[in-house]
Amino acid sequence: MSKYQQIHDYTSKVLDLISQSDITEEEAQWITTETVNGFRDHVNSGFLDYRKSVTKDMQYASVEWKDSGPNCFVDVNGKEYIDCLGGFGIYNVGHRHPKVVQAVKNQMDRQALHSQDLLDPLRAMLAKVLADLTPGALKYAYFGNSGTESIEAALKLAKIYHQKNGRNTFIAATRAFHGKSLGSLSGTAKGEFRKPFLPLVHGFRHVPHNDIDMLYKTMHTCRMVGEDVAAVIMEPIQGEGGVIIPSDDYLSQVRQLCDDYGALLIFDEVQTGMGRTGKMFCADHYGVVPDILCLGKAFGGGIMPASATVATEEVFSSWFENPFLHTTTFGGNPLACAAALANINVLIEEELPARAESMGEYMLKGLQEAMKGHEDKVLEIRGKGLLIGIEFVNDEIGFEVSKGFFDNGVLVAGTLINAKTIRIEPPLTIEKEQCDKVCHTFARVLSEVGKPVTAN
Ligand SMILES: *Cc1c(COP(=O)(O)O)cnc(C)c1O
Secondary structure, X not given: OOHHHHHHXXXXXXXXXXXXXXXXHHHHHHHHHHHHHHHHHHHHOHHHHHOOOEOOOOOOEOOEEEEEOOOEEEEOOOOEEEEOOHHHHOOOOOOOOHHHHHHHHHHHHHOOOOOOOOOOHHHHHHHHHHHHHOOOOEEEEEEEOOHHHHHHXXXXXXXXXXXXXXXXXXXXXXXXXXXXXXXXXXXXXXXXXXXXXXXXXXXXXXXXXXXXXXXXXXXXXXXXXXXXXXXXXXXXXXXXXXXXXXXXXXXXXXXHHHHHHOOEEEEEOOOOOOOOOOOOOOHHHHOOOOOEEXXXXXXXXXXXXXXXXXXXXXXXXXXXOOHHHOOOOOOOOHHHHHHHHHHHHHHHHOOHHHXXXXXXXXXXXXXXXHOOOOOOOEEEEEEEOOEEEEEEOOHHHHHHHHHHHHXXXXXXXXXXXXXXXXXXXXXXXXXXXXXXXXXXXXXXHHHHOXXXXXXX
């Protein structure tokens, strides 16, 4: 058989599987084998060692296959999991919300991607909606496909805005996560992620998070040495840093400092935006308006990859003269815009930010109740809305608990910058009974971890 014939047969088989609503046991076995082999030989075998869902001897591998209702998914063998990872926070309106799915299908049936030359209507409509939805004078939107792209755009925007006065210093926070492309990685704070790729973008400094005095001193020092700060970039609540909530007045003090020193304030709400923390945007809790707001993750309604960088006219107008200074082929494509518009429609219609607040409180209380008597293992449980972090005394216990959750049908995961902390970040549509199951599982798993394994 020719090489092309073989490839054609293989792809036909996969397309056939995708088209089926159900799979047989034999097909499940084939999918599992192909997945594990493909990861080992062609994706990155490192994932197999790392993923808790794959046993060491490859006897059992958890391969996902489909969603199950808004808050769960099912693996290839039919085992159901409550999704408390929420794809790192992409499923705010739930998995496959029918209205978002329908919007994307409708758009796909008419036109999938844009001509790149004519004016694409959904981009204009989504940008207008964002201007109304976001706080303060945020007015113009640039669209990308991922969180890191929204950060790249924000950094470039701050640079071009400050080009006239030669500012190119940025301040970010310790434990920050802004993405992994070279620009955003410059703001990201984890040494392990950054070190192999140094030097990164010139001019980045990091200050301890939630320490206004350090920020003031750094800002002032930059001025004294002639390297005035172009922008401060910050997550209002740090997600990957381990769900770190700032003190009540910190962000307004940051805003004030930025104003005093003529620096722009960039809020990275890639994870905290779209209702996650109990308000549409986390900045709304603190009444602070940034000059640039970055959105991603849940922005595409859990259906399409989509991100946005929203800025004030004062700042964004730096791009008016030549709109081609920063572009991307797929950013703001009609499918992504349809998904984002439907997402916003659903968030409002189902009052999901408020639901995040009430269910978040319920879940937080339940988890705190469950940890009673386990203070030797759990340091703290904290959160706002449905962005909740459980901090353990060490990485090992955190890992054991997340494995225990997983074995009991609840998916959770660590945070990227802070391994001691796992996150509870379910769809905002999560039901009370599902919260209860998560909390009961937590109590049970906590009483089981750390016990010496009995020899047989
Ligand atoms: C996930 C995340 C990013 C990066 O988004 P990607 O889509 O993974 O590039 C940036 N900032 C924050 C706060 C995030 O949580």
